[in-house]
Amino acid sequence: MSRESGGARTALLIVFAMLAFAGNSLLCRVALRDTSIDAATFTSIRLASGALLLAILLRARGKRPTAAGSWPMAAMLFGYAVCFSFAYRDLTAATGALLLFGAVQLTMTAYGLFSGERLQGLRLVGVLVAIAGLVWLLLPGLSAPPYLAAALMLVAGLAWGIYSLLGRKAGDPTAATGGNFIRAVPFAAVISLAAAAEASPDPMGLFYAVVSGAVTSGLGYVLWYAALPALTATSAATIQLCVPAIAALGGAVLLAEPITARLLLASAAILGGIALTIRKKS
Template identity: 55%
Template sequence: MSAVRVFIFTLLALLAFAGNSLLCRAALIQTSIDPVSFTAVRLMSGALVLWLLISIRTEHNAGQGNWWSALALFVYAIAFSVSYVNLSTAAGALLLFGAVQASMIAYGLWQGERFSLLQSLGFVFACAGLVGLLLPGLSAPPVDAGLLMIMAGVAWGVYSLRGKSGGDPIKVTAGNFIRTVPLALILALVFLDGLLLDLDGVWYAVLSGALTSGLGYALWYTALPYLKASTAATVQLSVPLVAAMGAVLFLAEPFSLRLILASIAILGGIALVTLTARNAKDTT
């Protein structure tokens, strides 16, 4: 694949990741759809698009994946939607991204990886930024919603780590999305009396599932083999900032001083970890 195509696919994938936050937040504040319905429609739409993609690409299109990964994906999706009822787009994206990266870094430490002093400082800064964002104050997001988004980030981190086992990433993702559909339907049945379907909200969910999730993941996994691991980790630093700018432009959300400082601590700390790791590998 040419460098231009890799750049375009990567850029579109990052925009899609930020778009997930914008679409979910817009649906929950501008329409009457509830988080459970949004999640169910999103997962079903993503499963359908990914199934169509693998159907076009291969003759044997049963998909791959497994139930444990599907469960992690489902936990991420429902926690993501419920938390965005009370979180701003920027705060939610920052907490999600920070939790994903922090959980994956923590897993590496648990597996025996060793950090340099700079990497350790970066990890401490990132964790301090997450804690600082949730400390009580006038501009602090609700703690319960914030913790729920952190749970979504940890679940996505688990899903990402499990996805490193190999296989066709698009088929694996399709198989996992397809497995989330019965989980979403069971949850919808449990909360049947509280479901609120809204045509505009459903369209937001369809766009989130089909476009920014299904196609977004497909683009990302297509470009990923052509990116260095450190590059892939570093470029994702832009996602919360893109989501924040989109929220200011399209949802008229403020960007508080607390959020700015937390962004510097979280994104700067993670950048210090990933870039220091890259430099260490380049010198060996």
């Protein structure tokens, strides 16, 4: 494969992967806003659908679906997924994506500090700007997101950040993701049983959950992992910062969600500060 064709392939993989990641926010939001499906059922169907697709893909590659991954990673994956779903009952797609990816990057930066990395100069400025943007977004006011939903999404970002850190030594990312999705299904079954009295398996809600699990989660992760070998770690981290912008645009166009001045300013501060921190780290 020539360098030009390889570059075009990587670019296409990145585009579709980022659309898939933003699609997770849009699908979850529209399901919980416009159908009667409950958050616990959405989470369970999403994880089960992703597990099924990834198991099929791994079997096609001649691999045992549970050969990779681990229970701690599966617990973090479940923690992300369940907090993500319950948070999106009351958050717009844009606000949820911004809180999620901001928390992910800040979690990984905090781990770096705990591991002995030094934070100074423009890296320090970037972290402070990002934190200020997050505080600005959550300050009391008419356009501030509900605090419980915002807290749940921040916990989802924390869980995803830990999951990403654990996954750095997990080997084949696709195999590890498949194993983790499969192991996360029992956790989801427990939460569904606990919330069985409020379960509402709305047909369209179930459809959105299946698409979110099999396509924008399972297939989206496969596309992203296929693109990763051609990217530096810094590039990969920076590229993902476009997801909240895509989610905001999708939410405005497809879901008629408002884009407020507070959201725009907070987005600029959070994403700009994180981007500065990532680039200076490189």
